[in-house]
Amino acid sequence: MSAVAGHPRLEELAAHYRAPLLRFFRRRVSPGEDADDLVQDVFSRLAAQDLAKIANIQGYVFQVASNVLRDRARRASVRGIVSRVPDGFDVEDEAAFSPERILQSREAVQMMISALYELPETVRMVFSHYHFDGVAQVEIARRMGLSLSTVEKHMAKANSHLLYRLRKVR
Template sequence: MQRHGEEDLKAANQATLRQGIAGHYARLLRIVRSRGVNQDDAADIVQDAYARLTVAAERTEVHNPGAFLHVTAINLIRDRGRASISRGLSAANEAPPEDIACPAPSAERLIIGRQNIEVLERALGELPPKRRAALVLYRFDNMSHAAIAEQLGISISMVEKHVRLALEHCRLRLRQAGDVIDE
């Protein structure tokens, strides 16, 4: 009997996961491409990120699939870069010059980044639904104010107000937390 309950929970988690990741593919592909990755490699990285999300979701509940995908894709880009550098160094059989900066962020910067994501997730959760939707559509989906207004059934000036107030709220929460993300 308990087995049936576990299967129901797993099916519910998978359904929630599918709903949570719908629409992230195009945005994630744009993010990966903006990091200088070619189209084919970008598609592979995004697919790998989705595969890792699926595996993680089988083990535990993923509260923010979009953030998971984003962080995973960025880590995959870094991993590919490191592997590429490693192959190049092995082929050349020489040590890297000491004056070249490491492309990976420091451990401190990674921790700060993760803390900023948590602060922003909480800040987004504090926003009224239309304000949050306007900000997400504008910043993450790169929609125009006119398209957002049409989708949300509000005026363009109201979209501008929602986006402005949402950004101010997020910046305030980051300042209160003690760090500000580069814009």
């Protein structure tokens, strides 16, 4: 079923912006990558929005398209990091997953969670949306009614605090 089914305004936008979005994505992705899937992702995200409240719909559509590309690149980079196994690392090596290492990892995670809860709620929410939910900073600003500059400052504050806490325990 199409992402536009049942949304008259979205159907109108799809008819108007599908071809420009295809061109937008084809200029920015490698040949063989499916630009149609990226366009569909844009309309899926738009379906979750109240389109009547958006003043500059063209700008918004292409901002969503940019976010789709950014999120795709972020997922690809994470997959690349996860798929690379360091030289000499043996997945079957029991020392890598020893009870001591597991306990150390759990303690590190608990320390990071505690450090996150030391932050003001707004800062913590900005950090969580960005790092855990994969929401772009522009979208976080829009959702939370903050300026992009404020979101960036909250991210810097959270990152600085977490790095400080990480260094403190080492």
